[in-house]
Amino acid sequence: MEIDKAIKESDDRRLITKYNNAIYVIQRALSLYKFEEVAFSFNGGKDSTVLLHLLRAGYFLHIGKSEYTNGNPANCNMKCTIRTIYFETPSAFPEINSFTHETAATYGLQMETIRLDFKSGLEALLKEKPTKAIFLGTRIGDPNAVGQEQFSPSSPGWPPFMRVNPILDWSYRDIWAFLLACKIQYCSLYDKGDIWAFLLACKIQYCSLYDKGYTSIGSIYDTVPNSLLCTSDSSSNKGHFKPAYLLADGRLERAGRAKRYFPLASEGGLVASNGPNSVESRQNNTLTASVITLGDEILFGFVEDKVGFSLLKKLHSIGWTTSQVSFVRNDIDSVAEVVEKQKSANDMVFIIGGVGSLASDVSVAGVAKAFGVRLAPDEEFEEYLRHAIADHCMGHRNEMARLPEGITELLHHESLQLPLIKCQNVVILSATNLTELDNEWNCLLGLASSGSAVTFLTPFVSKHLSTTLTDVETAQPLSKLCLEFPDVYVGGYRKSRVGSLIISFVGKDSLRVELAVQAFCQRFSPGSFYEVNCG
Numbered sequence: 293m294e295i296d297k298a299i300k301e302s303d304d305r306r307l308i309t310k311y312n313n314a315i316y317v318i319q320r321a322l323s324l325y326k327f328e329e330v331a332f333s334f335n336g337g338k339d340s341t342v343l344l345h346l347l348r349a350g351y352f353l354h355i356g357k358s359e360y361t362n363g364n365p366a367n368c369n370m371k372c373t374i375r376t377i378y379f380e381t382p383s384a385f386p387e388i389n390s391f392t393h394e395t396a397a398t399y400g401l402q403m404e405t406i407r408l409d410f411k412s413g414l415e416a417l418l419k420e421k422p423t424k425a426i427f428l429g430t431r432i433g434d435p436n437a438v439g440q441e442q443f444s445p446s447s448p449g450w451p452p453f454m455r456v457n458p459i460l461d462w463s464y465r466d467i468w469a470f471l472l473a474c475k476i477q478y479c480s481l482y483d484k485g486d487i488w489a490f491l492l493a494c495k496i497q498y499c500s501l502y503d504k505g506y507t508s509i510g511s512i513y514d515t516v517p518n519s520l521l522c523t524s525d526s527s528s529n530k531g532h533f534k535p536a537y538l539l540a541d542g543r544l545e546r547a548g549r550a551k552r553y554f555p556l557a558s559e560g561g562l563v564a565s566n567g568p569n570s571v572e573s574r575q576n577n578t579l580t581a582s583v584i585t586l587g588d589e590i591l592f593g594f595v596e597d598k599v600g601f602s603l604l605k606k607l608h609s610i611g612w613t614t615s616q617v618s619f620v621r622n623d624i625d626s627v628a629e630v631v632e633k634q635k636s637a638n639d640m641v642f643i644i645g646g647v648g649s650l651a652s653d654v655s656v657a658g659v660a661k662a663f664g665v666r667l668a669p670d671e672e673f674e675e676y677l678r679h680a681i682a683d684h685c686m687g688h689r690n691e692m693a694r695l696p697e698g699i700t701e702l703l704h705h706e707s708l709q710l711p712l713i714k715c716q717n718v719v720i721l722s723a724t725n726l727t728e729l730d731n732e733w734n735c736l737l738g739l740a741s742s743g744s745a746v747t748f749l750t751p752f753v754s755k756h757l758s759t760t761l762t763d764v765e766t767a768q769p770l771s772k773l774c775l776e777f778p779d780v781y782v783g784g785y786r787k788s789r790v791g792s793l794i795i796s797f798v799g800k801d802s803l804r805v806e807l808a809v810q811a812f813c814q815r816f817s818p819g820s821f822y823e824v825n826c827g
């Protein structure tokens with residue numbers, strides 16, 4: 293098989309290792325699922341082109357093995373007629389479209405073109421034909437790769453199938469090393485020092501857009517050539533471009549892809565820029581927060597969430613209103629789901645827990661997923677980590693230095709060993725106990741003046757009355773009072789079913805709170821209430 297031969301003959305040990313691992317994943321998938329129940333998701337992009345050739349090689353080796361065990365020699369001309377799905381849209385580049393169809397014809401793929409969005413298309417596909425697993429060219433740097441492994445079940449809410457990602461751990465360099473290596477025999481005829489001769493010689497079959505300055509390809513509306521490949525000084529995208537494989541820093545692969553842009557506070561984004569109506573909220577002296585606590589141990593009932601409770605009190609003390617408290621499992625999708633909802637419904641979201649290098653530490657990944665961005669190495673944070681955990685920050689601990697790309701702001705403070713991570717209006721607190729929370733909170737307040745952390749609002753004033761009156765007696769006057777004093781929170785709660793009822797009046801204007809208390813008490817005989825201290 294030409295692919296297997298070209299890779300084995302290359303002296304690129306790293307590529308050989310990546311290749312062997314990918315082939316192993318493909319062979320496992322082909323052993324686990326029936327051939328007619330697997331599909332290949334092919335979009336003509338460079339990653340899926342690599343995957344196509346890996347699948348051809350993997351299929352050949354897989355069949356070869358079983359043929360061999362049956363006593364038959366492997367058939368070298370055998371084609372990998374894998375079911376192939378392509379989601380075709382009018383917004384795709386014509387070059388990508390034609391490359392996809394031509395390649396499918398060249399390699400005898402069983403092409404199924406789907407003209408629906410991914411989710412609906414997959415639902416229809418699964419209804420029509422049993423499909424247990426789908427091969428994807430997703431790589432770890434892709435925004436949608438967050439939390440995925442080589443075998444990852446489709447996300448909750450998606451039709452059920454296994455996503456198989458054989459090249460998940462491949463870098464940009466690996467992709468091009470593979471594409472180039474598989475045609476390397478032609479290059480030996482030419483002077484490798486002459487890049488143009490090299491280019492002409494290496495008639496690598498990949499979409500022509502990769503020679504026009506594109507390094508990652510989305511739709512015609514959100515993709516431009518990568519300016520880092522432009523050979524002229526002009527930043528206009530009309531210049532000449534080096535081929536995609538000459539991009540020096542693979543982390544900038546998506547520089548030509550439009551980002552979902554979220555302004556950083558330092559770029560003029562307001563502290564609570566994603567809040568529902570932040571400017572008015574501030575003018576009205578009301579900002580809302582949502583607190584999300586991570587921890588299977590809390591959900592099991594093993595541990596009490598004292599840190600979250602303390603944070604609620606702290607938020608209240610600076611005049612913020614907490615709209616919701618959520619407890620979520622240590623699971624990226626669960627975190628992402630809650631963060632996604634809460635970040636747009638609140639001025640600020642605070643996440644407690646899930647920070648560190650354990651497999652259960654998924655806060656950062658969950659936030660990245662909620663914003664639809666990838667995790668990328670953050671040199672500044674890595675430097676802090678190096679100081680904080682010295683030489684322990686090798687290996688998997690380096691994962692801690694991967695932060696949501698393009699939306700992360702590091703909040704430094706001299707009292708913090710590591711800066712706090714803020715992604716737009718989401719702040720990740722690493723405190724595990726009350727002392728640590730006090731420290732992080734004080735730092736946030738200390739940073740308030742720089743505009744990158746929480747803002748002080750007029751604090752709340754509250755009064756609490758205790759009474760032995762029944763709910764029935766107090767309910768109607770309370771409802772009327774709420775209408776008369778919409779700017780004062782009025783509510784009741786019990787400490788026990790038979791004990792006294794506590795009625796709270798909370799607001800920002802002490803006079804209005806006092807007036808509400810008086811208006812309420814006047815509706816009952818004197819001595820019905822006495823003031824108590826709460827919280």
Ligand SMILES: Cc1cc2nc3c(=O)[nH]c(=O)nc-3n(C[C@H](O)[C@H](O)[C@H](O)COP(=O)(O)O)c2cc1C
Binds near residue numbers: 333410426435447450
């Ligand atoms: C076959 C297939 C399966 C997918 N399965 C999921 C899934 O389970 N969960 C999910 O959130 N997105 C899923 N997606 C969507 C992708 O995560 C992603 O949005 C898409 O590949 C576009 O990537 P891009 O933004 O890098 O162009 C799937 C896409 C395809 C083509």
Ligand SMILES: Nc1ncnc2c1ncn2[C@@H]1O[C@H](COP(=O)(O)OP(=O)(O)OP(=O)(O)O)[C@@H](O)[C@H]1O
Binds near residue numbers: 377
């Ligand atoms: N329109 C589509 N039809 C079929 N599969 C798709 C489509 N879009 C994405 N995919 C799948 O998702 C994977 C990742 O998508 P991505 O946009 O990163 O493409 P790619 O192949 O990686 O090319 P590039 O990164 O250069 O754009 C693809 O390799 C492919 O398996």
Ligand SMILES: [Mg+2]
Binds near residue numbers: 337430431434508
């Ligand atoms: Mg890609």
